[in-house]
Amino acid sequence: xxxxxxxxxxxxxxxxxxxxxxxxxxxxxxxxxxxxxxxxxxxxxxxxxxxxxxxxxxxxxxxxxxxxxxxxxxxxxxxxxxxxxxxxxxxxxxxxxxxxxxxxxxxxxxxxxxxxxxxxxxxxxxxxxxxxxxxxxxxxxxxxxxxxxxxxxxxxxxxxxxxxxxxxxxxxxxxxxxxxxxxxxxxxxxxxxxxxxxxxxxxxxxxxxxxxxxxxxxxxxxxxxxxxxxxxxxxxxxxxxxxxxxxxxxxxxxxxxxxxxxxxxxxxxxxxxxxxxxxxxxxxxxxxxxxxxxxxxxxxxxxxxxxxxxxxxxxxxxxxxxxxxxxxxxxxxxxxxxxxxxxxxxxx
Amino acid sequence: xxxxxxxxxxxxxxxxxxxxxxxxxxxxxxxxxxxxxxxxxxxxxxxxxxxxxxxxxxxxxxxxxxxxxxxxxxxxxxxxxxxxxxxxxxxxxxxxxxxxxxxxxxxxxxxxxxxxxxxxxxxxxxxxxxxxxxxxxxxxxxxxxxxxxxxxxxxxxxxxxxxxxxxxxxxxxxxxxxxxxxxxxxxxxxxxxxxxxxxxxxxxxxxxxxxxxxxxxxxxxxxxxxxxxxxxxxxxxxxxxxxxxxxxxxxxxxxxxxxxxxxxxxxxxxxxxxxxxxxxxxxxxxxxxxxxxxxxxxxxxxxxxxxxxxxxxxxxxxxxxxxxxxxxxxxxxxxxxxxxxxxxxxxxxxxxxxxxxxxxxxxxxxxxxxxxxxxxxxxxxxxxxxxxxxxxxxxxxxxxxxxxxxxxxxxxxxxxxxxxxxxxxxxxxxxxxxxxxxxxxxxxxxxxxxxxxxxxxxxxxxxxxxxxxxxxxxxxxxxxxxxxxxxxxxxxxxxxxxxxxxxxxxxxxxxxxxxxxxxxxxxxxxxxxxxxxxxxxxxxxxxxxxxxxxxxxxxxxxxxxxxxxxxxxxxxxxxxxxxxxxxxxxxxxxxxxxxxxxx
Numbered sequence: 020x021x022x023x024x025x026x027x028x029x030x031x032x033x034x035x036x037x038x039x040x041x042x043x044x045x046x047x048x049x050x051x052x053x054x055x056x057x058x059x060x061x062x063x064x065x066x067x068x069x070x071x072x073x074x075x076x077x078x079x080x081x082x083x084x085x086x087x088x089x090x091x092x093x094x095x096x097x098x099x100x101x102x103x104x105x106x107x108x109x110x111x112x113x114x115x116x117x118x119x120x121x122x123x124x125x126x127x128x129x130x131x132x133x134x135x136x137x138x139x140x141x142x143x144x145x146x147x148x149x150x151x152x153x154x155x156x157x158x159x160x161x162x163x164x165x166x167x168x169x170x171x172x173x174x175x176x177x178x179x180x181x182x183x184x185x186x187x188x189x190x191x192x193x194x195x196x197x198x199x200x201x202x203x204x205x206x207x208x209x210x211x212x213x214x215x216x217x218x219x220x221x222x223x224x225x226x227x228x229x230x231x232x233x234x235x236x237x238x239x240x241x242x243x244x245x246x247x248x249x250x251x252x253x254x255x256x257x258x259x260x261x262x263x264x265x266x267x268x269x270x271x272x273x274x275x276x277x278x279x280x281x282x283x284x285x286x287x288x289x290x291x292x293x294x295x296x297x298x299x300x301x302x303x304x305x306x307x308x309x310x311x312x313x314x315x316x317x318x319x320x321x322x323x324x325x326x327x328x329x330x331x332x333x334x335x336x337x338x339x340x341x342x343x344x345x346x347x348x349x350x351x352x353x354x355x356x357x358x359x360x361x362x363x364x365x366x367x
Numbered sequence: 368x369x370x371x372x373x374x375x376x377x378x379x380x381x382x383x384x385x386x387x388x389x390x391x392x393x394x395x396x397x398x399x400x401x402x403x404x405x406x407x408x409x410x411x412x413x414x415x416x417x418x419x420x421x422x423x424x425x426x427x428x429x430x431x432x433x434x435x436x437x438x439x440x441x442x443x444x445x446x447x448x449x450x451x452x453x454x455x456x457x458x459x460x461x462x463x464x465x466x467x468x469x470x471x472x473x474x475x476x477x478x479x480x481x482x483x484x485x486x487x488x489x490x491x492x493x494x495x496x497x498x499x500x501x502x503x504x505x506x507x508x509x510x511x512x513x514x515x516x517x518x519x520x521x522x523x524x525x526x527x528x529x530x531x532x533x534x535x536x537x538x539x540x541x542x543x544x545x546x547x548x549x550x551x552x553x554x555x556x557x558x559x560x561x562x563x564x565x566x567x568x569x570x571x572x573x574x575x576x577x578x579x580x581x582x583x584x585x586x587x588x589x590x591x592x593x594x595x596x597x598x599x600x601x602x603x604x605x606x607x608x609x610x611x612x613x614x615x616x617x618x619x620x621x622x623x624x625x626x627x628x629x630x631x632x633x634x635x636x637x638x639x640x641x642x643x644x645x646x647x648x649x650x651x652x653x654x655x656x657x658x659x660x661x662x663x664x665x666x667x668x669x670x671x672x673x674x675x676x677x678x679x680x681x682x683x684x685x686x687x688x689x690x691x692x693x694x695x696x697x698x699x700x701x702x703x704x705x706x707x708x709x710x711x712x713x714x715x716x717x718x719x720x721x722x723x724x725x726x727x728x729x730x731x732x733x734x735x736x737x738x739x740x741x742x743x744x745x746x747x748x749x750x751x752x753x754x755x756x757x758x759x760x761x762x763x764x765x766x767x768x769x770x771x772x773x774x775x776x777x778x779x780x781x782x783x784x785x786x787x788x789x790x791x792x793x794x795x796x797x798x799x800x801x802x803x804x805x806x807x808x809x810x811x812x813x814x815x816x817x818x819x820x821x822x823x824x825x826x827x828x829x830x831x832x833x834x835x836x837x838x839x840x841x842x843x844x845x846x847x848x849x850x851x852x853x854x855x856x857x858x859x860x861x862x863x864x865x866x867x868x869x870x871x872x873x874x875x876x877x878x879x880x881x882x883x884x885x886x887x888x889x890x891x892x893x894x895x896x897x898x899x900x901x902x903x904x905x906x907x908x909x910x911x912x913x914x915x916x917x918x919x920x921x922x923x924x925x926x927x928x929x930x931x932x933x934x935x936x937x938x939x940x941x942x943x944x945x946x947x948x949x950x951x952x953x954x955x956x957x958x959x960x961x962x963x964x965x966x
Contacts (some may be wrong), residue, residue, distance in 0.1 A: 022442050029888060033888075033892065036829070036832065036892065037829070037892075037895075039828065040826050040827075040828035040829045040832075040896075041826070043827070043828040044826060044827070047827075056753075059754070059827065059831070060753060060754050063754035063759060063831065064752075064754060067754075067759075067762070070835075070838065070839070074842065077842070078846070081846060081847055085847060085850040085875070086850075088850065088872065089850055089853040089854040090853070090854050090855060090868070097785075098786075100782065101783060101785060101786045104780065104782045104783050105777065105783050105786070105853075108776055108777050108780065108783060109777075111776075112773040112774075112776055115769075115773060116769065116770065116773050119740060119744065119769050120766060120770075122744050123743075123744055123747070123762065123765055123766055123769070124762075124766070126744060126747040126748050126750075127747055127752060127754075127762055130683070130747060130748065130749055130750045130751065130752050131751075131752050131754065132684075132751050132752055132753050132754075133751065136751050137751065137946065137949075138683060138684040138685040138749065138750045138751040138945060138946035139685065139748075139749035139750070139946065140685070140686065140945075140946045140947050140948075141685065141686070141688060141745070141748075141749065142686040142687075142688065142689075142690065142943065143688060143689045143690065143691065143692070144688075144689075147745070148692050148738070148741075151737060151738060151741040152734060152737075152738055155733060155734050155737040155738075156734050159731070159733055159734065159776075162730060162776065163727050163730050163780070165782075166726055166730075166780040166781060166782045166783070167723045167726055167727070167781075170719060170722060170723055170726065170781045170782045171719060171723065173782065174719035174722070189636075190546065190547075190637070190638070209634040209635070209636055209641065210641055212641060214639075251716075254636045255539065255546060255635055255636060255638070256537075256538075256539045256543065256546055256637070257537055257539065257540065257649055259714065259789060261789070261855065261857060263786075263854070263855025263868050263869075264855075266785065266786040267785060267786070268714045268785050268786065268788055268789070269714050269716065270714050270715045270716060272649050272650060272715065272716065273539055273632075273634050273635050273649060274632075274633030274634040274645075274647065274648065274649060275633070275648060275649065275650060275716060276716075277715070277716030278716075296867070298867060299867055300867055302866060302867060302868050304857050304866070304869070305857070306788065306789040306790070306857045306858075307537075307789060308532065308533040308537070308540065308858070308859050309540060310462075310540060310546055310547045310550075311458040311459050311462060311531075311548075311549075312458065313462070313859060313860070314458070314857075314859065314860040314861050314862060314863075315862075315865060317865065317866060
């Protein structure tokens with residue numbers, strides 16, 4: 020019933036508009052087409068000016084309403100560079116935006132058709148054209164220069180002491196692998212993937228580097244102020260590791276590993292205090308369309324102190340021992356303990 | 368060649384007018400399998416309008432989900448069945464809607480509907496030719512487009528739904544049937560539709576290029592061409608050089624899907640199934656796709672730019688400022704369009720050095736774009752502007768092009784793109800600069816050349832309402848969306864409640880949805896105005912209603928096949944002699960006077 024009323028009201032509104040439009044056409048015929056054209060010209064000229072003024076006020080109003088809803092200060096070293104570049108670009112483009120929009124609407128209003136106004140024959144002017152070729156070129160060169168400088172800093176090689184963590188996307192969740200004490204991620208092969216045999220990552224057990232690798236899902240832990248290098252892959256389709264608070268992003272491509280490094284600078288606990296939100300967590304969002312669960316492909320990053328991190332790590336058992344309980348000294352007496360398969364938790 | 372044109376209203380053939388006297392042609396050869404460029408142009412336009420309504424409606428549907436994720440709309444279930452179970456849009460349906468919305472608007476509306484319409488209509492009329500170089504190929508171009516449309520439309524009705532991998536159709540998602548319902552038959556149909564569409568574009572493009580190069584009337588040198596023609600020329604060159612690359616990409620994808628090849632596939636475990644493919648590269652497809660995909664942006668924009676240049680000049684009663692600079696900047700844009708594709712791929716693991724080269728080339732494109740904007744502004748300066756609906760849409764185009772172009776400087780800079788890539792910022796950016804701006808160019812073109820197409824005017828009051836609501840609506844919808852992107856909200860998220868970082872925009876999403884419904888309703892009003900005016904609009908009584916200089920206004924009010932009744936007129940000057948030597952306008956056909964000043 021409600022839908023019916025909405026449709027009826029829309030139809031009615033349309034019929035009224037249409038009748039007015041038709042009537043205005045008759046009026047134009049009666050009053051003389053030229054005269055009514057001049058009148059609408061005045062109205063539209065005025066509206067253009069009004070649009071400019073209301074629009075610029077709207078831009079300020081919009082900023083007031085939304086500026087606190089965008090993310091606060093970046094939580095990584097690279098994020099600071101990204102934000103700095105963003106605000107420099109914003110400052111320059113905003114000036115250009117305001118000037119050109121004012122020129123556009125003001126010229127339109129000022130030079131609207133008038134009785135004794137003659138248009139000015141002005142087909143070209145080489146000097147003017149040179150000026151507005153060179154100025155944008157210089158401005159953009161500066162932006163390119165800064166941009167590339169920061170880009171190489173961000174994408175450059177990771178520091179030697181960076182901890183490697185493997186991040187793997189799949190429909191629709193995240194898996195992580197830590198290298199363990201030897202600091203080396205063991206080799207893997209996708210045909211070894213076998214969650215039923217507790218080998219969800221496809222690790223090659225013959226590689227001794229794999230014996231201490233820790234496997235976890237959905238939640239990644241990082242140490243504050245310690246550089247980390249993510250080694251990123253995907254199992255099925257392309258995903259993307261989106262870290263909004265760290266201002267970083269990298270695709271997860273099946274068959275082609277990618278990397279990204281950064282240093283988290285604010286712990287989750289500190290961020291909770293800063294934002295006043297006790298439920299705050301750093302989130303990993305999938306930013307590359309990956310199927311029907313794309314919008315819910317959420318992971319969590321906990322940034323914590325070294326002690327907290329060590330304690331968390333100590334509670335984890337290497338996946339090698341989970342998959343091969345016979346090799347595990349702690350379960351040797353109790354061979355009946357079957358590995359519990361870990362299932363992906365997807366929200367909704 | 369001249370024939371009595373009886374009723375242009377029934378141009379597309381839905382109209383039953385067998386009875387009218389056609390001496391040479393039957394109804395079918397005149398209105399359906401027509402080889403008259405004007406009729407083909409109208410066919411493109413009307414097919415484009417139909418697709419725009421479908422694509423627009425889809426966006427309203429997914430905006431409903433975004434604005435009101437918790438509310439149920441039982442009426443949706445009535446229409447869409449299990450796709451909207453319980454009156455809520457299901458994720459598979461949502462992604463199908465997003466994908467078809469993007470594909471249809473980018474390719475079917477803003478490529479075929481825009482350059483198909485106006486290249487066909489304007490090229491022969493403005494260069495002084497009786498028809499295209501190959502009218503038959505031209506007709507084929509439309510019918511391949513029509514066929515592509517039928518295939519695309521049918522994909523919406525298959526049991527597993529249409530393609531739902533996003534309009535970019537990245538593999539492996541699009542290559543794996545196991546990855547979801549939308550990756551089943553719907554994706555095959557999508558690929559076949561695109562292949563047909565590309566054939567249509569190539570047939571059209573080759574025709575436009577050869578017509579412009581070979582069939583100009585006497586005196587119409589290349590530097591006397593009106594700017595829309597130059598724009599169509601560059602557009603056609605871009606299309607002919609880049610569409611084949613997408614075709615090859617699509618064919619390889621079809622192979623991967625159906626013949627077991629591994630062009631794009633490697634190391635895949637999907638849905639618990641380990642696939643045998645090894646050695647392919649998923650990123651290869653992205654290179655092939657964006658090698659078309661980026662020029663495509665200019666394929667969409669350039670015709671709009673060309674028409675806006677023409678309309679601004681006519682409306683300001685003043686020559687376009689810097690004709691040669693306009694040509695030069697279009698040329699620069701066309702060249703650079705081929706050298707920037709990887710800026711869509713900054714976060715794919717691209718070699719950082721390669722990334723830096725693409726940053727440089729991408730931001731370089733801002734220079735010719737800036738030249739164009741300044742030239743448009745100067746064209747308006749000290750003019751005597753008549754605000755026809757076409758002029759308003761042209762002014763609106765410039766405003767949107769500035770706004771959307773400037774946000775491109777953020778995204779083209781890889782450092783900032785790391786944060787903004789695939790967020791709502793990108794959605795806001797390309798909708799303003801490519802989507803809405805090109806639509807404004809198209810609307811300007813329709814209002815301006817409607818009298819030439821149908822011998823009648825559209826209703827002005829409806830046109831003004833259309834302009835103001837669309838203009839305000841475009842900014843209301845897309846301006847605040849940038850803030851969502853700055854907050855990192857990813858694209859294509861149908862519900863953000865589960866997220867700590869992205870759930871603060873519920874009110875904004877509601878506002879955007881309400882505005883987009885209003886804007887969509889007003890577009891329907893435009894469509895009504897369009898069809899109503901074909902039959903009932905005020906009749907055109909003069910051959911040159913806008914007092915313009917170009918050749919199309921020297922043809923009869925309702926030109927027949929062949930355009931000019933007698934000889935094709937000869938051209939003596941460039942098309943922008945407005946306000947020269949105290950005269951309001953001097954048509955291109957007028958010989959240069961002995962003591963006329965030079966420009």
